[in-house]
Amino acid sequence: MLRIAVPNKGSLADTATEMLQEAGYVGRRDPKDLHTIDPYNEVEFFYLRPKDIATYVGSGALDVGITGRDLLLDARMPGAHEIEALGFGDxxxxxxxxxxxxxxxxxxxxxxxxxxxxxxxxxxxxxxxxxxxxxxxxxxxxxxxxxxxxxxxxxxxxxxxxxxxxxxxxxxxxxxxSEAVLIAAPEEAEGTDTFLRRLRGVMVARRYVLIDYDLPASLLEQAVAIAPGIESPTISPLRDPEWVAVRVMSPRKGVNKVMDELYAIGARAILVTAIHAARL
Structure with a gap:
């Protein structure tokens, strides 16, 4: 099982716990618990003082951990290293x-x-x-x-x-x-890639939304210039051959401006949907 250190209190604790839940993991039910096992996902969570997490991970006692970049550098544990910034706790x-x-x-x-x-x-x-x-x-x-x-x-x-x-x-x-970061032990443990991929999926889901809209086919190039998507929009035909349905991933920030611009060129039935999880 992958052994994961999680802050048990402080400014990082609540957001880290929410992120793990959004990634599909089952954490502790009692805030006093210091250790819990999620057998379905093959992980163990250890709830520790944020300042101690780099020490446990750097020594190899635990495989990965969520802590602050400031706490990692302050600990001066040569074995612990940052592998991903997590986008909160600035x-x-x-x-x-x-x-x-x-x-x-x-x-x-x-x-x-x-x-x-x-x-x-x-x-x-x-x-x-x-x-x-x-x-x-x-x-x-x-x-x-x-x-x-x-x-x-x-x-x-x-x-x-x-x-x-x-x-x-x-x-x-x-x-x-500084911000919250995922840190790892000197030797990469089995399951680290999967765990990191799930956290990245949460970060993508938080940054992006899905935009669906109907559009005259003749205006498609203009619409794609406004909202190009990650790789390319999904285009589906409608019953009216002069219209198409478009689905695209777009950054959550500024999405209302994108909707305004799409509407201005002729898009209609514009819907925005939150993304629960993602893999890119």
Missing amino acids: STFRFAGPPGRFTTVEDLQGLRVATAYPGLVDAFLDERGVAVDLVPLDGAVESAVQLGVADAVADVVSTGTTLKQAGLEIFGPVLLD
Whole structure:
């Protein structure tokens, strides 16, 4: 059986669980369960702290796992490697400090930097030859400067509002653009390809929809230019020989604009259908 690590809590847990369900897997029924088996799909799920997943997978104790790219890099487990970005859990890591005090990361030389990701920050600064005194914290990193335990912080940033409220401003380059990723052990286990294919199918289903519409056959080339599909639209004849029925996969984003343009050239009975699962 393929042994899979899944976040048991935190920002990645719910979406990862939903993704696995959409991929056809049966997960835990009780949120307190730490281990469950899906015999039909020949997989075992282990529900672990997100920060520990890279360690278990990198050591070979588990075959694959879902975690954050930030957590993977922070763990510094040579055996664990990213094999697919999963399209959720986006986050950005930046440095922040008192307004006007810092301009570049080189300004941090010899100072204290608080972070919940010491491995990630240390690797980033080491590449740039900047030596600092790292202050590892589990949370509330933005308070470290105000409370006097650090001169600057390195933390997750979305809008930057939380850092501003703590009297800090962002400086220097982006440390990392992170998201949820599928990671694998050094030796690829049997079943990994199937698991990855299913997750890719979920991502395709989330990004695309099916568009069906009727159209005068003489306008087909115009319609195909608006919505070309993945490879080519499916064209079916209607009872009226001057009309055809068209089915095409189209990106979910912007689909209403595509419908408007199809209608404008003469398409009618335009229907959009969600895709539950897909294989491309």
